[in-house]
Amino acid sequence: MGVFIEITIDQQGAAPELRDAIVRVCPVDIFAVEAATLVTREEQEDECTLCALCLRLAPPGMIRIRKTYCDETLVSTGEHP
Ligand code: SF4
Numbered sequence: 001m002g003v004f005i006e007i008t009i010d011q012q013g014a015a016p017e018l019r020d021a022i023v024r025v026c027p028v029d030i031f032a033v034e035a036a037t038l039v040t041r042e043e044q045e046d047e048c049t050l051c052a053l054c055l056r057l058a059p060p061g062m063i064r065i066r067k068t069y070c071d072e073t074l075v076s077t078g079e080h081p
Contacts, residue, residue, distance in 0.1 A: 002045030006066040013059050014038050022063075025053045056080040 001007075007030065019038040023031045028047040030040050031054070054063055058076035066073045 001042055002048075002068075004067065004069050005045045005048045006068055007040045007045055007048070008064045008066075009038050009040070010062050010064075011037060013062060018058070022054050022057055025057055027051060027053070030054075050074070 014037075016036070019033050019036075022038060023033060028044065028049060030044045030048060032039055032041055048065060050065070050067075052074065055065065055074055055076040056079050059078040061075055062078075063076040064073050065075075
């Protein structure tokens with residue numbers, strides 16, 4: 001968890017190809033795959049630019065990005081699988 005950004009991941013439905021695609025799409029390298037699980041590099045979370053690329057790729061509800069400074073949460077939509 002970062003100071004300004006907290007990212008949570010629901011692992012359900014995270015097929016290997018999808019996990020890899022999410023790792024690749026993030027421009028600031030927030031995601032990684034460890035032991036076949038999609039994780040965040042917590043020390044990197046505050047670098048999130050809120051570009052929403054991961055949110056468009058991940059199925060609805062799988063990734064949640066909370067802005068701790070205003071308690072707003074962005075949720076993945078899967079609109080560009
Ligand atoms: S919104 Fe953009 S910068 Fe933030 S985690 Fe997703 S892909 Fe990375």
